[in-house]
Amino acid sequence: MPPRRTRKLANPITITFEGKPLEAEAGSSVAAALVGAGDLALARSSKFHRPRGPHCMRGGCDGCLVRIDGVPNVMACNTTAREGMRVERQNVVGVGDVDLLRATDWFFKKGINHHELLTGVPGVQKVMVSFARRISGLGELPDEPRAPRDAIGQRSVDVLVVGGGPAGLAAARGTARRGLSTLLLDEQPEPGGCLRSFPPGARASFEATDGGVDVDTLLASLVAQTRAAGAELLPRATALGVLEGFDWLIEVEGQGLLRVNARAHVLATGAHDPSPDFAGNEIPGVMSARAAGRLLREGVLLGEQVLVAGAGPYASAFAEAAAAERARVSVMALADVVEVHGLSTVTGATVLTPLGREQRIDCDAVVVEAPPAPSFELASEAGAEIVHSSAGFSPRMAEDGRIARKGGARPLFAIGEGTGASLSPAGFSAAAERLADAIARELSGGR
Numbered sequence: 001m002p003p004r005r006t007r008k009l010a011n012p013i014t015i016t017f018e019g020k021p022l023e024a025e026a027g028s029s030v031a032a033a034l035v036g037a038g039d040l041a042l043a044r045s046s047k048f049h050r051p052r053g054p055h056c057m058r059g060g061c062d063g064c065l066v067r068i069d070g071v072p073n074v075m076a077c078n079t080t081a082r083e084g085m086r087v088e089r090q091n092v093v094g095v096g097d098v099d100l101l102r103a104t105d106w107f108f109k110k111g112i113n114h115h116e117l118l119t120g121v122p123g124v125q126k127v128m129v130s131f132a133r134r135i136s137g138l139g140e141l142p143d144e145p146r147a148p149r150d151a152i153g154q155r156s157v158d159v160l161v162v163g164g165g166p167a168g169l170a171a172a173r174g175t176a177r178r179g180l181s182t183l184l185l186d187e188q189p190e191p192g193g194c195l196r197s198f199p200p201g202a203r204a205s206f207e208a209t210d211g212g213v214d215v216d217t218l219l220a221s222l223v224a225q226t227r228a229a230g231a232e233l234l235p236r237a238t239a240l241g242v243l244e245g246f247d248w249l250i251e252v253e254g255q256g257l258l259r260v261n262a263r264a265h266v267l268a269t270g271a272h273d274p275s276p277d278f279a280g281n282e283i284p285g286v287m288s289a290r291a292a293g294r295l296l297r298e299g300v301l302l303g304e305q306v307l308v309a310g311a312g313p314y315a316s317a318f319a320e321a322a323a324a325e326r327a328r329v330s331v332m333a334l335a336d337v338v339e340v341h342g343l344s345t346v347t348g349a350t351v352l353t354p355l356g357r358e359q360r361i362d363c364d365a366v367v368v369e370a371p372p373a374p375s376f377e378l379a380s381e382a383g384a385e386i387v388h389s390s391a392g393f394s395p396r397m398a399e400d401g402r403i404a405r406k407g408g409a410r411p412l413f414a415i416g417e418g419t420g421a422s423l424s425p426a427g428f429s430a431a432a433e434r435l436a437d438a439i440a441r442e443l444s445g446g447r
């Protein structure tokens, strides 16, 4: 069964998808609007146009790239649906949902290794390579040249916090409480970060001793405390990078570019959902538990027969919420998934039974939770020394959260999952106090 909406639209607006009108919830992401209308195969791979679907719902994969109002390669998961918006698929050799290259799915059922494709037949391989080069890429040029983005101003603050999840909120609360002017920015329409990846009403256990926490209450209290401390929260704002002089260039959705000069910087950029390492992990309908939870929060259920693979707070919260929506849910260890089947949608999976035998089961969606990988890219751009550990790549960091950085005098700190730490709101709160003390000391000249 295709995905479905779990509730009626409260404030419907109309967008078009492939020329057809489609109702969406005002303020929801374009991806939630399209998936809620039953469409999962939103994108195509750049070389052989194999169907791709949203995997992360947080701007970290390429499964939701579409053309919006004539602009290619827009992430549907990070774009808010607006009345009259024109959404189209891209990378299609054919029309709409019919891509002639789908024929490759039948010719090469086990996938394509394009490095070795037809290498034994020199003439044919040459033709194939030139064909692949012609059709590969990501969409077509925009309908019109993009107008320069408006500069909407320049801000100076004591502390800039990038990322509005539990770690970023705690850090902003800590520095604001110490009397430092603090600006926190986040890409999403509302702060909360990974806590917004839990379905509404979820309870989750973050520490061995917490016995289960109501996530919405935790989220509301963190946001309220941060605001009450005096920090300014700027939503739909993406840190594009660091400029000369260590100012940050920020894009505020629908407004333009903002330049922020801060005396100290805190990166709370969270973590990415890794791709699971089973065959068929790229089939639309295979999604991270965080993404599936975020979709449920936007009122969209991924499937009616869902295989939930992996242990962790997101997977269990999703499994419980999906079952409450009357989906048939099977839960198993990630290592027991051998292969997922399907072409543009999931049709089943081969899994290991408790006796170690392979068995094919029916399912129309696969939701996975694997250990996340720190999102270290901004830290690297800001000049941090990046190290590798069992958690992945992350910035080298001192006990107080300070990041070692080549050159420059502006203090740079990091906190949360982006440093390789596990999700722990209480742990992040304690780390935020240490970090805020260190920043306050630094900015007062060490007094």
Ligand code: FES
Binding pocket: 031, 053, 054, 055, 056, 057, 058, 059, 060, 061, 062, 063, 064, 065, 075, 076, 077, 078
């Ligand atoms: S980037 Fe949009 S779903 Fe991953």
